[in-house]
Amino acid sequence: MENRIIEKQNMDVFVNNLINSDAEVVGAKRKDGKYAFGKLADATELCLDYDLALYPPKSYLLPPKETLIKFELGEELEAEPVVEAERVILFGVHPYDIKAIELLDVAFSGTNPDINYLSRRAKVTIIGIDCLNPNPNAFCASLGTATTDTGFDLMLTDIGASYVVAIGSSEGEELLGKYAVTREATQSELVQRDEQRQKALAKYKVALSMSAEDLPELLDKSWDSPVFKEKSEKCLSCGSCVMVCPTCFCFDVQDDIALNLKQGERYRQWDGCMLVDFALVAGGENFRRDSETRFRHRMYRKGKYLWERYGKLGCVGCGRCASACLAEIASPAETFNTLKEERRQHD
Amino acid sequence: MTQLNINVHHVTRVEGHGNITVNAKDGKIEEITWEIPESPRFFEAMLRGLNYEDVTWLAPRICGICSVAHSTAAIQATEAAFGVQPSEQTMLLRKLLYHAETLQSHVLHFYFLAAPDFLGVGSVFPLINTHKEVVLRALRLKKLANDLADLLAGRKTHPTSCVVGGFVKFPETSQLGTMRQRLSEAMDDLKETVKLFKGLNVPDFIRPTEYIALKDPKEYAFISGDISSTDTGIAPITDYLEMTNEFCVPQSTAKFSRHARDSYMVGALARFNNNYSQLLPEAQKAAGELGLKAVCDNPYMISIAQIVESIHAVEDSLRLIDQIVARGLKEEKPEVKVRAGRGVGAVEAPRGILFHDYTYDDKGVLTEANCVIPTNQNHNNIQKDMESLVPSIINKTQDDITLMLEMLVRAYDPCISCSTHFLEVRFV
Amino acid sequence: MISQAIPEASIYQPRPAKLIRTEAIAEREKLFEFEFRDGGELGHKPGQFVEISLFGIGEMPNSISSSPTKNCSFELAVRNVGNVTSALHGLTEGSTVGIRGPFGNGFPIDKLKGNDILIVAGGIGLFPLRSLINYVLDKRSDFGRLMILSGSRTPQERMFVSELEKWQERRDMELLETVDRGDEKWTGNVGVVTTLFPKVDIDPQNTFAITVGPPVMYKFVVAECKKKAIADEQILLSLERRMKCGVGKCGHCQINGVYVCQEGPVFSYAEIRKLEEAI
């Protein structure tokens, strides 16, 4: 992989050039004392040293609400698929969020490729940045998601006076050539990058007490653990944990019709397994009626089900769910560690 | 022998319930009453014991039609009690928001509630077929007003982002720019409105009375200034009790008021009669075109005064936006220090002067509240108008008389639902 | 930058199909026969389902009730329980609906071939099973014995009565029926469907038990099958779950790690044993 250098004083120029290109540039901005991704109007709005954006960049690929089909009722039914995709440059995405997008990529392609997701995805350029100030709830170091070698077009690392830029794709290379002032990276700058990454790894406050690969097996043995009931007693079933999660992608589909009762649309909207009616069917049967079963399902989806299905964990350790959960129960790391501890005492 | 028995149970196209009763025999009037049988709501009792943030959040619920007025009055009363001085930017934004409500409420009134009488229909609904352009114009104006309120305060009914000390959400400059464009385009719709109403036949009825409204030396007052009476001059808003002098009458859950005369009027015409010289140029022009001259003693002209005020509201909104943009919009955080005390807030609701008077303890919990609503103040004037009007039209048919009376009540645009919520004044 | 190719068509776009015939089945149940507007075939296997759309109302999963041996058209049997189902019940012949699918795995026909088949239907569980039954009857020589145990709550709630009567008369199959609660006219068995098990004699080695019915039924049916020494691999169940997409994305139908719309709806008990929340 080729590496270049952008001097810090040249960064704003790069960003502003991108803003002035035909793409929408999205980056972390300050919002009410937190950070959130949003469209940039100027490079000065962009924060590159943020710890965690409240929401993952998921909504640029899977919007909270998205039209799938437009229809018109009449003699002959007319229904057309709707595929909307704008060119978006996600600027300053942390590795764990890139890993999460890699999971979404797998889930939305494969045997039943999803045209809406994939069309957006094709128009999204990812400029990553290494996370040097992890959020106190994050545990990426334990999941191998604190850094990434894949999934980006460009990857920045702040090494003090400048950024090292790793080129991940020809498109990234082109952007760099066209819009940024760069130079070749020296060997010592690459060493500095490694040091920065190492230092960041040491800053994580939360860690798994086992390796990520052991999770599916641990969960295999933990179905009857009392921890699910204990924790879920506080659960508000508010869905915050799944809504903010970069790897959650469940959705609901509904029809809406105009007041003339002719034209309408079928849309999908974020949904989540922590919500009470998620598994409810018409006869009134609810396959996960109590919060314990929902809570457990989420933990298993994070640590086992998606792994078995897609070969990737359903959690990248960003810590957003833990930050969003008012009941302070949502962190998978906490539950997994408790389960591990139970196992240890059991064995 | 002619017998006249008018009994309008629940006058329609007004907010809340009001009944008209007229009994006459052979031209001799036996009874004329304007009665308000609204269910009392006890807001003043309900607000007691609540924290000031909840108080100012609940106050707009007094009336959905003029919730911005109640919100502003409540906020300003609380600020007065705490000694909070709103910033210049806050006042500019508040005034702009306020114009949104004035415009929305006035358009609703003169197009939806009053106009059907002039056009000989029972409601605005059939006009959609017969006068589609008129209805669409009204809807456009209302949409503009709603969108302006949404932009500044989250929504029009029960605004969310205006708080004690200022605002918690701010529009973007670009949004204000778009709004400015739409406001200036709306002037055409308002000019068409003037044309429409110029052609309508407003009943000719004169009864001189006292007119009370806020007055601010700097501008046509809506949310600032002192109390002004065409009879007795200026008084500070804290003297509102002497002005409003409420008293109970058995036929009504609302309280009646009187001041220098038997009754007085508040609202668009009262404001016009007090402050006409401060109207902005386009509004002045419209007043001239519509034949509205101060001091006007014809209550049926209230709707006309509302049209004039709507134009003023749009003109002034344009100025306010320019000012806000020129100063540069800043995200000011509201700063509030709670202290024990009492404060009065006075604003010009679309229907007239409105007072909120709150007493808080040192934790910011409300201990006493009094709110005096414009329509309450008008009830007595409506009664006196009826007493004066009926003898002069007693020879008309019962249907005509009924219509004239209903139109009279509607001209006041009474907001009865809110008028009955607050009455008694008992500060010791 | 992404390596996945963008597909040409949307997996959410239904194919227009014309309602060509409706027939009342029972009080709340109706049969609908459809033909694709484009003349194409559904190309399904017994046990698969489709997503049927009534635009403006919604979309819902529904099993296919006809056998694939019946060409060109296909049938859905629907109980009126909610929005889409009741709108469907109100449709007149000639109306257009949208169809996606077929989805799901269906019954494992290849494995069933040459074996005896014991079908256990509860209520509208007969809807998907009818597809299989008719398939077996159409290819009678490919299969061994065909035994059907069918339970309804009341005589009025028996599905496909005329077909039941025809089946009753056939010599090449056995049908036993029961109702939970009888009435004056009912002369047959009374009791839940599991009470029929003692009345059939089977050869467990060569028998596949296939059951569809309300969720509560499964545990009891499985217990009876096991009593008869049918291997877990040869006990097949079709499960119902909430479904929105039918294509393994929306997450609603997930039972542990499996998606009912992909790996199901038909599962062997051997698989289900490992799924904690399945039955």
Place this chain on the structure above:
Amino acid sequence: MKPRLGFFDFTGCEGCQLEVINFEIELVELLELVDIVNFREAMTEKGEDYEIAFIDGAITTESDISRIKEIREQAKIVVAMGACASLGGVNCLKNFRPMEENLKIVYGDCAGYYNTIPARPVSAVVPVEYELPGCPMNRYEFLKLAKALLLGKKFELPNYPVCVECKMVGNVCVFDKGGFCLGPVTRAGCSAICVTTGRHCWGCRGLVDDPNVNSEKEILQKHGLTVDDILNQFRIFNGYLEVSK
């Protein structure tokens, strides 16, 4: 024939009726599909042949009770619009004081002229088919219901809390800003408008079906509210629940 609608107001601010009159172009479209035969706030004619009755305001007098019963007799479908009609709403704040005391506070010596009974939602007096909670009700939800009725579709309120919508619009949680919020137990459907516009959720849409009120109370206490504060917050729109328990 077009369905015939009637609108009736009880004790409330009439803001929900205003939301209907306040429709913009939708009003024109709606009137192509329905006939409004009774709407005192907007029209003179009073048709008594309505099929669908929209009620705003709470029930707070004896005469309210008889009037709502009459409406129920006539209407095939009764819809409660807004927090007052659906939940009792703010009106129920007075239920925490004896009625005589309320009368005295507001009317003093004139208290004898008036009468009042504890406030209650419409459903406490007559059966109600649909409720559109919210203060004011959400106009888009009103349209959604109207369309569902026209299509013969059943209408359901979301059964998840406001937090979901808060997340969908990308808000910073009020708790994160140092405040507090009733969103975690309040029924969604408002697009979290109060939080989005800078405030917190007061619960005007009522609680979700199975709210975890204990957990919410614990959270509120953790964020500095006293038991009294918490009660007051719940009472502002959901007081009726507490009294009726």
